[in-house]
Amino acid sequence: MSQSPSLPTDDALLERLSAYLDGELDAAESREVERLLARDEQARSQLQRLERAWSLLDQLPRAEVGGTFIQSTVEMIALSEAESISRPGASSAAVMPWLKRIGAAAAIVFAASFGYLAMQHWLDRDNRQLLGDLPVIERLDAYRQIDDVAFLRLLNESRVLEPEEASRGK
16 A cells, blocks of 8 residues: 555554544644645545544443442552562662652752742741831821920930830830
C-alpha cells in the first residue's frame, strides 16, 4: 500500500485524529489536521468513523466502582511495591525516586514558607509604622489645639502623652 509522503500512515492518522477530537493539539497542529481533512477524503471518513464510535461509547452505561474495588487495587499496588523492594539490589533503586520526590516536596514547602514569611514581613512594614504612630494619630485633634512645641515637650517628659495601655501596665 503506497501513500504519498505528506499523508500519514493509518495508525498515525487515527492517533492524530483522536488527538484532534480530544482537543489535545495546539493551534498549529489543529490547522494542519484541518488542512489534511479539507484535501483528503480518507482522513474525513476516518474522522467520521471516530466520531460515530465516540457517540456510541457515550451512550453506554457508566460502570459504578465500589469501595472494594478501590481497596483491592490499593492492596495490589502495595503488594507489588513490597515485592519490588524485597528483591535483592532493588531496595536502593526503589527508594531513590521516593527520596528525590520527598526532597523536592520539602524544598518546595520550604521555599513557599520562606516566600510567604518574607512577603508578610515586607507588607507589614507600613502597618508597624502606623501602629507605632497610633497614639499620636488618636490624639491629633488635641495636639492641634496646642500652639507651643515647648509645651508638648513638657507634657511628653511628664508622661502625660503616653498611651493609656502603657500607663496602666506600669
